Amino acid sequence: MARLGQWLAGHELLDDGARARLAHLQSQFASDRVMVAFVAEFSRGKSELINAIFFAGYGRRIMPASAGRTTMCPTELGYEAGLPPCLRLLPIETRMQAQSLLEWRSAPDQWQRIDLDVNQPEQLAQAIEQVAQTLRVSVEQARALGFWHEDNPQDNPAPGPDGLVEVPRWRHALINMAHPLLKQGLVIVDTPGLNAIGTEPELTVGMLPQAHAVVFILAADAGVSKSDLAIWREHLAPTAERGESRLVVLNKIDVLWDELSSPQAVEAQIERQRLHSAEVLGLQGRQVFAVSAHKGLLAKVRQDAQLLQQSRLPELERALADDVLGQRRRLLQSTLQQAVQQLRIEVERQLLVRSHEIEEQVQELQALRGKNATVIRQMRARIELEQAEFDQSALRIQTVRSVHLKTLRLLFAQLGSNQIKAEVAEFAQALKQPGVKLGVKTIYKDTFARLRGGMSQSQHWANEVQDMLSGMFRSLNAEYGFTLQTPQRLDLTRFVREIDGIESAHLQYLGLTNLLRLTQVGFCERLAKAVLSSLRKLYEEASSEAEIWSKTAASQLDGQLRERKRNFARRIEAVHRIQEAAGSLDERINELLARQAEVEAELARWLQLCAEAVQPDADGASLASDIAAPDTPLVPLADKALSTATN
Template identity: 65%
Template sequence: MSFAHDFDAHSAWRREQAQRLRTLADALAARDLLDAGLHERLERLQRQLQTDKVMVAFVAEFSRGKSELINAVFFAGYGRRIMPASAGRTTMCPTELGYDPELPPCLRLLPIETRLQPQSLLEWRSAPERWERIDLDVQDPEQLARAIEKVAEVQRVPVEQARALGFWHDDSPEDNPLPGADGLVEVPRWRHALINMAHPLLKQGLVVLDTPGLNAIGAEPELTVGLLPLAQAVVFVLAADAGVSKSDLAMWREHLAPAAEGVDARLVVLNKIDVLWDGLSTPAEIDGQIERQRATTAQVLGVEPAQVIAVSAQKGLVAKVRGDAALLADSRLPDLERALTDAVLQRRRDDLGGRVDAALAAVVAEIEQRWRLREREWQDQIDELDGLRGKNTAVIAQMRRRIEQEQRDFDAGGMRIQALRSVHLKLLRDLFGLLGSQSLQAGVASLAAALRQPGVKLGIRRTYTDAFARLHATLDEARRKADEVQAMLQASFRSLNAEYGFALQLPGGLDLSPFAAELRDIERSHLQYLGLTNVLRLAQAEYADRLAKAVVGRLKAVFDAASAEVESWNKAAAAQLDAQLRERRRHFARRLEAVHRIEAAAGGLDERLAELQAQREGAARDVEALRRLLNRPDRPNRPDSPLVSALEPAAPGHPDQP
């Protein structure tokens, strides 16, 4: 099976999971059980399933066959090369391939001169007028390939400009481009490229990141700080005949290995194994050479041998285009596609599936709680009404007055509930303050200022360590405050349950530890920028400013995500209280209505008792249907499924049926 086939299956699975959530939400809404908290959680999960992206980043020095590998894995269906992959330097700027339905198919190119300006890549994304745009015809592979060739364009500039742009380093003359007779040197024309096209895989959420060369990746900290950590897989491409060169090792150690620590998978590809097919060696001898190269590469890079995969991208592409199964097997490209599937798609499915199942389990637990509360209230009402058999109108009137007094007492207790809400909101404001933008800016202010100082950054590591120590302390305080919020709500819910017979329960734990772990990953992944190899780069004001913005941007994403987690958890807790308050008021209204009906007609008692019993039985069937949904996590919910038939909208005429 190809990666494209497996990705199709992954996308179909995501659609099935989203349909499960929609079916559940519709069923709950039909019975007035979909409160704001449940609705928010189910909607949030649906959005995650529908918009989930899987990014695969390809990183290599020039002429390793990286673009050819992208063609072979993802775009062989076009019957030709889409990414430029001719001899020599091809992809000269970082290129993202994805799909945004709000945009037409197009190639957008950011001029390299924007490196001389203070805006970050993220900021440039919101300035479309600064990008050169070329419309793409996805039905015409020839036009598509010609347009995308622009990512390989270069221009010639003076050495001074190359130095300012980050392509000339006085301390590493061996890595500098060769000046021509006119004294000019060659640099990329574009800083970044975005390709938006309705390719089937891209439409389903795949994002491919193609990054070129040590000079390009080293000069753009936002790549290693911002984009690579977002990738589910990072594929590092080497040439099988050369092994790990000095520049390969420098890229791996200085940029790739630290930045990729948090991604799901790091794979190393030994490309161009077809150069070993010399006709003089036996297949066994060739296999032996490949295995020795894999073992040596794994040892040099410090990875497991299973993470090193030998392929021939060029032969794999030819084999797919021609439908040559034997050549495809010889190219070993299926080995890489299986590794991507196992390391990326299966982990992604496990992660998303775990969230869906946890959400469904929490929903069923809440509905069961409400069912038990309603069942108790129904039983109380049945006992209450049953006790009226044979009683005169005076006794019935007395019961009505008693219910009305209970209702007034309950309404009077609302002041206490409001006081609890006030304390809860104060604690929440403190928690949101710790996770807000002002708190983050205060934590990194000294680091940002130190990075933007002109010249050599003496003591920058200490400043960096101190800044992250403050951020860790802030998150630790936020975690303590979150524990305080949970403890306060737990005590309040216990008190309300005892006093009013509610069935309130906290919606799972409010756990901020994953964000603290992400903060530690960010701290580790940035340390390489503060070492001796980057002293001269850090002395450049433009580079240091880009690094500062990249660091702050990633930190902001972590704090924003933590704040969103708190908000979602709080909505679930608050909505549960609101739902049970509303249900209790309805309960008083139903009791009074039943007594009024009994006062008005002698036959009303038996009729009301039968209604209550029918409601109990209907609610029990609903809960059982929800349990069946939870126990069939991989079965799509077709319109004729037992779940849908069991959870059809409530019949008209019974507005209080759960």
């Protein structure tokens, strides 16, 4: 992308539209993340599975995976360039305040930071054990923090002899590591059980829906328990669009290995459990994997190929590679190809216009051979008249554009942050009311109905602008020989679908089962913040798309207007030089022919650069196939890279 931009700038072809599109693509690829969320109730072996897949190269466990509750707070593993390897922990007390998790991320001084030595597995593991720390607090404090609910007493932590209950010490943990896969953009989200998910709305409406894949872990001997099913139905049940992004793992199949039974009988039992779990959760059988994370980790550490195959871990790794990393890369590749294709066509058109105008100049000058000074003066006068008429048309174009700019301002105002705040204000105010909030669900639905209506209105205004541009471009093409192409229509329908997704993700918090929780001021504030944060992100993306679309259309017109003005100036200059020196006619024609050859070479080079830009990167394109290959070595790609990585 950088090379394309430099080439366009060097050839005076980098208009506002091309610059905006290239900048958007560069930003998209630079910040792109592949988020895989691991979700499970306590004691399902979730942390052990993360260790087996990603950290076996260390020769030991990195994530705490002892018996009982280990990961007590949501934990993200990722990589931020410019930040040293470290563990950052957000105190649980921040739940008492109104700020969202997104806002706390931009307040680094509020997080406790522990530096990590990625070359020292012991120190690394000891530091990360902090995510399992707990506090003992009173029932009142637990209720204020969101861990004690009168309406769901079976989920409340058991009070000790002193009357205190155990809650997580940390609200959120961020681990920054230079692991090879994390450096490539993989983000692992390790989430604790139902209580932690349910009390943190931003997990449900932010992280989990945005995850490119969710790995839901069950115990192979128990199958889908009541609490597992509650998590699945309330937070993870796939929509039609995201069904393929849900993978289920029946972990701990080694518990079913029975020396008193035949291997066939054990296999049949595992298969029955796998298919039954798929049926209960409404998934295809191929989306449910039976594995032993413990045996898989042990096999990798000991280099035991037979045990690794028995653990079935490679099957899950292949699914993650093909269905998550591979699919994400294919989507990005498709995005790149579409963007470069559109850019290629626009720049190719500009270069062809340049070539055509040079050809017209050559024919114009060749017609002057043998003509006297009077004919040459008449030609100059005709060119100047054409230029004056064109300048008048430019004023008319600006008048039409001012109308289209007014409509654009309405469009951008509708997609702006002030509009979102205004639409959500009534819902936020309803959440602030004390006591039971019986009417808040209706207000919530009305709010989202208005948001959908506003997005539909934005689509209407975008269509109006499109129709105005189409009429203007047809007129200019007919009158002045331009080659303006109406851009593709701005399509905002996917944002309407995303609004629907945000609405349905929050709706569960406003039902009868949450009436008592809605009386808690802190919970309501977090819920309002979560709604607003999700909507703000969506509208910023919609506004960005609209801006690029608008600039693309405007810059195409500006570019051809600019080229036409330059062409008039060059034609007048050529005639002037011929008037000054009779011998310069052939010289000028030769210059133009040479310039035309240069433009043709530029066009060939541009097409070559575009072809190179959409070619898959050799190393990156083979990532998924290397991980998923049938002859995958005992230590997989992630661990091989890890073993040779430097701090």
